[in-house]
Amino acid sequence: MVNFGNKLVALEHKPWSDYYLDYARLKDILESIPDEEQVQQGTATQLDGSFEFIHVLNREVEKILLFFLQEQGEIAASLADCRRKHLGLISSSTSSADLDSLQTLYHEIALHLLHLIQYVDLNVTGIRKILKKHDKQLPNQQLAPIYLGRRGKPSILLQPLLADNDDSLNGLVLVLETSLRELKQTNHKSMVQLNRENPYANLPTDAIVLQIRAARRRLQQTSDFVQFLAASLMMSSEVSLMGEEEEEDDTTDEKAGQTKPSEFSNLLNLLSTFLYMTNYYIVAPSSGTYAEKLGGSAALSGIIIGMTPVAALVSTVLYSWWTSYSYKAALIFASSCSLIGNVLYATGLPYNSLALVMLGRLLNGFGSARSINRRYIADTFSRSQRTAASAAFVTAGALGMAAGPAVASLLHLTVSDSSLNLYWQVENSVGWFMAVAWAVYLVCLIMYFSDPHKKVHLASPKSESGEKKPLLTNGESDNNRLRDSGGMQQQDNPMWRNIPVMTTFWLYFVLKLVLECLLSSTSTLTLFYFGWRGDISGVYMAALGLLMLPANFVVAYFSKSYFDRELIMGLQVTMLLGCLIILQYSYNYSIAQYIVGSVIIFVSTNALEGPNMSLLSKTIPKSWAKGIFNIGLLATEAGTLGRAVGDVLLTACGEEGLQYLLNRSMGTMSLLSFVTLLVSYMVYDHLEPLDNDD
Structure with a gap:
């Protein structure tokens, strides 16, 4: 593993070498601080070394900040002077030599700005790494939350260096991009005359602007202020883990001339996941009575619902391969x-056939196109567009989750219970409704959906070590240090030895298992205990589904103040609490108790998925994100397996009578949640993004 202090020296911009973080000195101070054993023996104290570390770190941060502000001011002054010359040339006759001179000045400013962004990036990375080493060595004197702002506002000294807090740097980038675009317009008047509708359509994007955009984006990642929704959706929708396309930057997208997908194709892609989630949950309110009408037990509702995730386990692999073509x-x-x-x-x-019902639900599982929808987003949207596209994808799924029971409830009110027509009764009306919906969708899909062009991955020059060449061509290998700025592990250890990855896999399996046990049993339990018909239970399940987005927004808010692992632990406690509340402790079982318990379970399991998947996205080695059997696919399979196991478990728990279904199923979930919480506590120190610290 490369020593970061040596890497810092190797990657620094040589004229600015005196103004970089003195990482080696800070590391030496840490190494001189006595360990816990010496302190317990009374032979040494950690206070002097800790005070010295904080004092030196503050002076280093101050040095970096003052130099940053100085260089930023010089760039602003140079850019203002260049803009005055530019505006003067526009208002007068312009020669080719004047334009070339102006372009040279702009490029010098752009190069200066690029150096400054990379200067901040490298120093913030060094500060983050040295703070992590300090907190690991002195766990009772945590400094990272104070400096990096994970439990409140960041350090006043660090605020201007963090990407999301520096509007002035963003302003410089924006003015520079605008200036270069206007200069191109002046340089290509003839081209503008040929294309009056879009004068910039044929103008190539300036390479230095692309480099600045890429460096600015990585600085934001290094500052650890990426939006929580984007981080959670990286795994929730598996967008960033679907394959090699994620290794490319937006610069590659623009250079490759990637064709944007049509708006209607995007809409059809979202409708696919909406219809699937609607289809998945629309049978929940009536599946128990359907099984009873066909001569089975209401407990078979778990098997009826569970046939879909069983088939989805296979179809996900199939579609992961198919979408490559x-x-x-x-x-x-x-x-x-x-x-x-x-x-x-x-x-x-x-036809009085339970087998037909099971087969139908099995085919619904092969209709699970969510892996297709996710891969479509990964392949057709640039990295900067993916957050919005992924948010739309998750929203479509959440709305479908609520729409399914709501439609079932409406059909229950519409279809007469006394109907003698076996082809149109409450239980099978949902099948006809969804068949019509899928038929309309299929016609639109065939007529209007267009396959997007696959990304053209440009050949990138490689160094001898296999790394991409740096943004600058002056010998500085900046991109080498940026490869690990996301905190991902680079070790080629077997997957089962990667503690955070395996823990998040298990958590994903458990939360889907608990959630499925709740939702698939709702209609059966509410009918047994409270006499709720399908329309009432459908409305209740729809109301639960609508809680999904508010729950994620709450978690997004708290993610600004707490680490992923802290949120994971807190939400696991909440999930366990919900499982314990919903249990029947006496003969009198109230509606209020069930509602409180089920709401807590639903909210906590859905909220837990965000930080859990966010942590997984930060801890996977990049090599595991490639190929058909990538880690995104494996995570999807883990969640689907959890649903399938939950449905089978419900059938087993209610086989001897519905009076045993609640306590046996949720009692098992309580025990499983407690064991999972205990395991998470034992591996708590490993549940964090790993840096390549020396």
């Missing part, structure tokens, strides 16, 4: 499976 063909196949599956589900009643 075509999205449209894969979506058509998945939608056709859903259409046929719903027809079979609906005809199960007139």
